[in-house]
Amino acid sequence: MPDNHSSISIEAIDLAAKRMQDAIRRTPILRSQSFEKRVGSKFPIYFKVESLQHTGSFKVRGALNKLLSLSEAERSRGVITASAGNHAQGVAFHSQRLGISAKIVMPISTPIVKTRATKQLGAEIVLFGESYQEAYEKALDIQKQEGRVFVHGFDDELIIIGQGTIGKEILEDAPDVSVFVCPIGGGGLISGCASYLKAKKPSMKVIGVQAEGCSTLLPSLAAGKPVTLSAVNTMAEGISAKRLGDLTFAICKKLVDECLLVSDEEIAEGLLWLLENERLFVEGCGAVPVAAVFKKPQLVTGPTAILLSGGNLDVNFLARMIERGLKKSGRLIRIEATIPDVPGSLFKLLQVFADQKASIVNVEHERIFGKTNLREVYTRTTLETQGPDHATEIENALKRGGWTYALY
Numbered sequence: 001m002p003d004n005h006s007s008i009s010i011e012a013i014d015l016a017a018k019r020m021q022d023a024i025r026r027t028p029i030l031r032s033q034s035f036e037k038r039v040g041s042k043f044p045i046y047f048k049v050e051s052l053q054h055t056g057s058f059k060v061r062g063a064l065n066k067l068l069s070l071s072e073a074e075r076s077r078g079v080i081t082a083s084a085g086n087h088a089q090g091v092a093f094h095s096q097r098l099g100i101s102a103k104i105v106m107p108i109s110t111p112i113v114k115t116r117a118t119k120q121l122g123a124e125i126v127l128f129g130e131s132y133q134e135a136y137e138k139a140l141d142i143q144k145q146e147g148r149v150f151v152h153g154f155d156d157e158l159i160i161i162g163q164g165t166i167g168k169e170i171l172e173d174a175p176d177v178s179v180f181v182c183p184i185g186g187g188g189l190i191s192g193c194a195s196y197l198k199a200k201k202p203s204m205k206v207i208g209v210q211a212e213g214c215s216t217l218l219p220s221l222a223a224g225k226p227v228t229l230s231a232v233n234t235m236a237e238g239i240s241a242k243r244l245g246d247l248t249f250a251i252c253k254k255l256v257d258e259c260l261l262v263s264d265e266e267i268a269e270g271l272l273w274l275l276e277n278e279r280l281f282v283e284g285c286g287a288v289p290v291a292a293v294f295k296k297p298q299l300v301t302g303p304t305a306i307l308l309s310g311g312n313l314d315v316n317f318l319a320r321m322i323e324r325g326l327k328k329s330g331r332l333i334r335i336e337a338t339i340p341d342v343p344g345s346l347f348k349l350l351q352v353f354a355d356q357k358a359s360i361v362n363v364e365h366e367r368i369f370g371k372t373n374l375r376e377v378y379t380r381t382t383l384e385t386q387g388p389d390h391a392t393e394i395e396n397a398l399k400r401g402g403w404t405y406a407l408y
Contacts, residue, residue: 013195017169029047056312059087062154066151080143096123104125105135106118107130154188164195179302181306184217188248210239214234216243229243235264266294267287269329270291273290283311339377363380
């Protein structure tokens, strides 16, 4: 069992909540009976919808708490930070509101929706590096040159305290909650929330979730210190930090009961489910904890709060994520088949799909570059189905017809 004490006090979080209450949106906590049914839960499951926060992310909380702590002299010097997008918008939003000059270093790969939104909030943008870590190092160089105050995205006590106000709201609005499921990037969000939740309810079970392509907590726990990944690769760019912070690692080590990893396909499935069933628009990092509960429903050992951390998703990227989600849920399949190169063969194959009431999305028909003999043709058909059971019916029909095929 983890130690139920951390360096972040509930008094500090209570004070921050009071100080920020007029500038932070109190986001809803919504019970989802459809999600309970989906995972077979006998306990209530709630979504804490931080995707509806100002700028579409929880990050405004920590940013504001940090900015409110600055002296007049520090405010006059301006602030600088590094961010993949959500923290950038949080800093820019409140800096503009408070009249503080803000400069943000963002990785070159940051989605356009996030760079555009940050510029519109009045911040100066510097695009640099392929990852958060490279942007972070560039921001430190600029900070030394210009004397600005550095606002860290997660490894700062004031940032962590600001994020912890989410935990306070959860217990006030759903006091029966005994399980908390939260994404982990740099660790500031879960550190703040866990500090409050565990202090108020020592029996609270805190579950952290990371993407397989940026798993930092488990290797750090194994090493006994934060480890730095050589590369990250996930569609959930909001949690794609290569390294936990020193402070956040220490808190996570004490307070996080379990850490799960989810794949991009599982994240996409969670995002699609939220969009279709709850009409909630979230980005990859917001769908991460949903994917975890889909993957391991036994995490729900009591009333559970799932944190939807952000909703800043590029609509162009959304289309790809939806397709990934459809594939993961068995609603989008691909049939590769070798058919005789005679008139009517393709028609007969497509008739099988029509008879099974599958919707044809795309058909490829290849004579020259396929790996077939001269009297055969390679075909690849993408189908939209009603789900895994329907896909099985289609496969059985192909078997009955004696077709040579592979299903993906």
